[in-house]
Each structure stands twice: as structure tokens, then as C-alpha cells.
Amino acid sequence: MRMAHVVKHHFETNAIAMRMVRKEAGAAARAVGATEYDAGRVELAVCEAIANAHVHAYDGDPGPIVLEITYEPGRFSVAVHDDGPRTGPPFEPKFPEPPDPKVGNGFGLQIIKRVMDYASLEHYGANGHGTTVRMGIWLK
């Protein structure tokens, strides 16, 4: 049996909670054997995923996030769920490839994709079902 060990984090998108949670994700990764560099990758990707939720799902206002950390032997994964956008058009549920340096779009997701060992995006439309970013790293 492969045991999964899960910690779910519920918080609102305010600057200090976002900082605490980013650091917590790094600490959780270190706690199960991630190197400093790998914990840094997790912190950066978590930071960008939460920032996206803050900006795109909640227009920069506080809104609820559930960040789920899962440890299984050999891998450490994170899912970031938001509940938006409350308004605005649905977006393509994929990582922009290539990002558009002119409008500056697409780099947040690009960073997530490039620093993590795997990442995916689910979007459930504009009717309040929200967006989930799933990502993870392999642990040696």
C-alpha cells in the first residue's frame, strides 16, 4: 500500500497569509527530505500559483484558497484550488506556450511548469467553480 500523507491549508489571499503558506510549503517539502534547492522550487511555484489566484480569480482582493500538500514515497505534490474568477471570461485550461513577453502574460504558469517536475491546470468555467493547479516534484 502506498500511503499518501495530506495536509490541507485553508486561507485567504492576503499578503501575509500568502507569505506564510509559501514558506510552509517549502518547510513541508524539507520535512520529507527535499533538498534546499527543491524546497525553493516548491516555494516559488506555490508563490506564483497563489499570486495567480489572487490576481485572476479574485481581482487582487482577499478570496479563499485551499492548498493541498501530499507526500507519497518519492514525490511531493501540491494542488492549489481557488473559487474564481467570479467574473470575467473563462480562460484556456492550458499553460500558454510560448508565453507572450509583449503583454507579459503567461510567465507565472510558465515558471510553475518549468521549475516543477510536473504541473497541470484545470479550469471549471466562469460560474464560480474555480481553478486548480496541480504540480509536484520527485524526491530522490
Next chain:
Amino acid sequence: MRMAHVVKHHFETNAIAMRMVRKEAGAAARAVGATEYDAGRVELAVCEAIANAHVHAYDGDPGPIVLEITYEPGRFSVAVHDDGPRTGPPFEPKFPEPPDPKVGNGFGLQIIKRVMDYASLEHYGANGHGTTVRMGIWLK
């Protein structure tokens, strides 16, 4: 207005989740300015509170915990809620004073009380309502 910044952690009492959460609590404290020593105090107290829930609320089996971290300017606090004991007698909702070195009882709570700047205990009887330990440190 004094803003409170809250992160709620939901997990089960298994060894790895308990380790991750203890480290997360320390990281959250550091993220808002706690010294290494103060973050260590938080880690130790969280460790003992979760261990108590694991042993006394759930008889050493996995059971649900909600650990709530709150940052407010000048203070960092933690509440640990469990949902037990499912069986067994209700216990006195207070910190044993003095602890009993012969039976080895009371040192977990004693440590919490002595390493944190404040701590309190609420117990809601043996009918499944559970126990809450609240504690915190002052930040300079």
C-alpha cells in the same frame, strides 16, 4: 483595525503529516519575523499538542486534526483542535500542576505551557466534541 491572518491546516494524525505540520508551524512563525529560538518553541509546542491528540484523543490511530495558525501584529498563535477522545473518561480541562513524574503524566501540557508565552486548554467532554489547545508567542 487589527488584521488577523489565518491559515487552517487539516490533516490526520500520522507520523509524516505530523512532522510536516510541525515544520510548517515553525516556518510560518519565521515568515512573520519569529527568531530561530521562537520558531523552535512553536515547533516543540505544536509537536506536543499534536502528539497528545494522537495518543489521548485517537488512541494512537490516525484521526482528524485542525491546526489553526493566526498572525496578528505582535503575536503568533496556534490552536490545535481534535475530535476525541471517542472513548474514555473526560479529563480535567486544565494543565496539570505539578505534573506527576511517577506516572509520567502531565509533561506534554507542561512543556506547552512553559515554552509558549500563553496557553490554555478546552475540553468538551467525552461525547466526541474534542479538545482544543490554544497557545501563542509574542513577537518582538
Next chain:
Amino acid sequence: MEYTSIPPYFQISSEEIPYAAVLRVAGEVDVGSAPSLKERLMGLIVEDSPGTIVVDFQSVTFLDMSGVRVLEVCHRRAAQQGLRFILVGSAPLVHKILVIVELDKRMPLVETMGEALEMLGRAG
């Protein structure tokens, strides 16, 4: 979105050297500290600036997109004023994000202050 109530986790200092202004940055550049970085950097991009702005990132331990955006906008402003930007240092992960967003294609990225000074010498 600045964190007004938590202790600073970001330090910044500046110095003038021949042909350049040097901005030394240490700690974490994130959404909470990026505004201070922007303010200090913009403060160096003024009429009577020396020809080059050296941003020393050797002691930066974290950089996110909000920090990258500050570098981008300040670099653009500097270019408009005919000033050159050199970015020094950067830990492996900081370097990685700079490469991902292709900042390395838009401004010189060197590893040490020595290399930056050498570039100044060549220009000056």
C-alpha cells in the same frame, strides 16, 4: 500589497562608483518587498545618473514574478534614459527564473561584481 506589520526580510543599499551606481539587494524579493525595490531602483534612474546601474543580486534568496516585473519596468525606463543595466549574481533558483522569463536576453547577467566592473571599464 506591502506587509506593513512584519519585520523586514529585505535589505537594500546603494553606492556610487566610477561610471556606475550600484544597488545591493539582499533577502527576499516578493510581492511584499518588490515595491521598495522599485522605489529605490527608480530613484537611481534620474537625469544625472552615471551611465550604468549595477544591480547586485548576489544575496537575494528569493525572487518571484513581482520582482521580475520591477526589474523589467526599471530596465525599460533606464533604457529610455540611455542608461545601461547590469544584473550581478543570483542563486541558482533566482537565475532560473531570470532565464525562464528571458531577462538574460534583455540585459547583461554576470556572476560577480568583478565581471560587472570589467564591463564598466570596457564601456568607460
Next chain:
Amino acid sequence: MEYTSIPPYFQISSEEIPYAAVLRVAGEVDVGSAPSLKERLMGLIVEDSPGTIVVDFQSVTFLDMSGVRVLEVCHRRAAQQGLRFILVGSAPLVHKILVIVELDKRMPLVETMGEALEMLGRAG
């Protein structure tokens, strides 16, 4: 409750010196690593042990009640066999928990290996 699947965050090594067995412990002693500490400590408390067991905690970064309980039970077993226990070192917070549980009243707690060796000299 041992963590079988995560990398070790706890190191232990032992050495015999005149009149004593020394156990050097490093890293975190918690519910996951306390069983290994117990096994190694109990392994030193045997018939032909030298008179003293020196437990060097100078590199222990975390100690919780499960670790304290191991020290207590091993100390009791050692006493039954006429062996002495000396605990060396300990970071401020590790020291604090030892004082709270009053282990400092039940076994000598010294700060350096030098002090421990001095005690051995006196006993030996």
C-alpha cells in the same frame, strides 16, 4: 511510529573511550527517530559495559517528549545495572525541555565533552 519512507534526519554513532561508552547523536529526536535512539542506547547498556554512558547531544537540533522518554527509560535501566549516565551539550531549547521535565535533577547534564571527561577522570 517510525517513518520508513523519508530520508533520515537523525544520525547516531558510538565510540568506546577509557571508562565510558560515548553515543553521539545528531539531528532531530522525535517520535520517528526516538525508537532508533532507544535501540542504540539499550545496546550500550549491557553486561560488559564500561562504567559510564556519555550521551553527546551537542548536535541535536530538536527533542520532544518521545525522546525524553527514551532518555528516562534508558537511564533507569542503566542505573539498575550500576551504570552512570552523563548527558552532554544541548541547544537552548533542548536544554529547556530537559529542565522542564527535571531530567537535570536525575542525571548529570554538562555542556561540553571536556566536562564529561573530567567527570570520568574523577570517577575512574
